[in-house]
Amino acid sequence: MDAQLDHAPCGYFSISAEGLLLRSANRTLLHMLGYESGELADRHIESILSLANKLFFHTYFYPYIQLYGQVKEMYLALRTKDGRDLPVLMNGIRQERGGELFIDCVALEMNKRIEHEKDILRTKTQLEALYQATQEANVRLELLHAEYEAKQQELLRLNAQLEALASTDPLTGLRNRRFFKDSLAELLKSYANNGQPFSMLILDIDHFKKINDTYGHPVGDLVLSSLAALLRPASGSADIAARYGGEEFVVLMPGADRPSVIEAAERYRAGVEAASWEGLRITISVGAATASPGDTDETLVNRADQALYASKSGGRNRVTYGETERRS
Numbered sequence: 001m002d003a004q005l006d007h008a009p010c011g012y013f014s015i016s017a018e019g020l021l022l023r024s025a026n027r028t029l030l031h032m033l034g035y036e037s038g039e040l041a042d043r044h045i046e047s048i049l050s051l052a053n054k055l056f057f058h059t060y061f062y063p064y065i066q067l068y069g070q071v072k073e074m075y076l077a078l079r080t081k082d083g084r085d086l087p088v089l090m091n092g093i094r095q096e097r098g099g100e101l102f103i104d105c106v107a108l109e110m111n112k113r114i115e116h117e118k119d120i121l122r123t124k125t126q127l128e129a130l131y132q133a134t135q136e137a138n139v140r141l142e143l144l145h146a147e148y149e150a151k152q153q154e155l156l157r158l159n160a161q162l163e164a165l166a167s168t169d170p171l172t173g174l175r176n177r178r179f180f181k182d183s184l185a186e187l188l189k190s191y192a193n194n195g196q197p198f199s200m201l202i203l204d205i206d207h208f209k210k211i212n213d214t215y216g217h218p219v220g221d222l223v224l225s226s227l228a229a230l231l232r233p234a235s236g237s238a239d240i241a242a243r244y245g246g247e248e249f250v251v252l253m254p255g256a257d258r259p260s261v262i263e264a265a266e267r268y269r270a271g272v273e274a275a276s277w278e279g280l281r282i283t284i285s286v287g288a289a290t291a292s293p294g295d296t297d298e299t300l301v302n303r304a305d306q307a308l309y310a311s312k313s314g315g316r317n318r319v320t321y322g323e324t325e326r327r328s
Contacts, residue, residue, distance in 0.1 A: 007026070007028065010107065011029030011033075012026040013026070013104075016100070017066075018101070020044055022047075024041075032080075032086060049076070050078075050079045058152060061076070061090075065092050071093075074090050076090050087109070087110045089108045090107045092104065169243040171225060172224055174241050175240060176243060177243070180240065184297050191295075197291060198256060200250060201251040201253070201287065202308045203284050204308055207316075227249065231249060265286040265321075285311035285316045285319075287310070289307060289321070307321060
């Protein structure tokens with residue numbers, strides 16, 4: 001560990017993201033908790049948490065950092081070697097080193113506790129008193145632990161559901177713009193590392209404003225939802241269909257080269273034109289592009305967007321492929 005970090009004016013420790021084992025701790029933290037060098041190595045994070053704060057850690061800190069990647073200014077009480085509670089203000093961040101995920105934390109010793117921490121300490125004292133009083137209290141604590149485990153599983157399920165909702169367009173059920181941009185970044189990274197080809201489409205409903213103006217926004221929303229329903233089964237298993245914004249949709253196609261993406265674009269265009277739209281005539285214009293060396297998310301999207309513009313200006317209801325500029 002870097003000497004400056006080892007003697008920093010705040011405690012630092014790193015735990016494995018999966019097993020929650022303490023991988024490293026600086027001298028400041030060891031001094032705060034009363035441990036000698038090496039005594040905390042590979043011990044579970046719970047070994048330095050009080051009973052009440054074990055619940056707080058697993059209910060709030062760990063799920064939050066798993067969902068958002070970091071935690072800022074969370075109050076906890078660490079357990080010292082001699083059994084005292086040490087109030088700290090803790091920041092944490094999840095990051096990868098050497099192919100393994102870690103949670104790096106900084107703990108700043110606090111002299112005052114906020115009100116809810118006092119409530120936790122009072123609850124801890126009551127629980128410990130009940131635990132020591134009778135066997136009945138011990139049984140009750142076991143039941144509370146089982147209930148906590150069930151709630152923890154439910155919390156993880158809800159967190160997963162929340163993450164799915166955060167990446168889904170509520171109207172169409174397709175992925176949203178945020179998910180598309182994240183996926184595009186991953187595909188560009190894979191392309192730069194191993195040359196894995198991929199292509200993308202931008203699809204736009206022709207004269208969509210006229211549909212809204214003539215029939216109203218409810219009909220416009222129905223058209224958007226119906227187009228999304230057509231895109232889902234037409235996409236390949238690895239393809240990512242998303243609503244880009246308004247009446248524009250995008251499809252990422254891993255592994256697709258120029259002939260494949262043009263064929264797919266024509267299939268989408270023809271499918272929309274042939275579909276039943278309750279008396280309406282709905283068509284789409286499509287712009288296609290394939291990743292090339294030196295592409296960024298901006299250049300690839302811009303090439304597909306320019307191709308879409310060419311389809312629009314060329315009469316709509318057609319597919320245009322965005323050619324890569326030749327570099328001398």
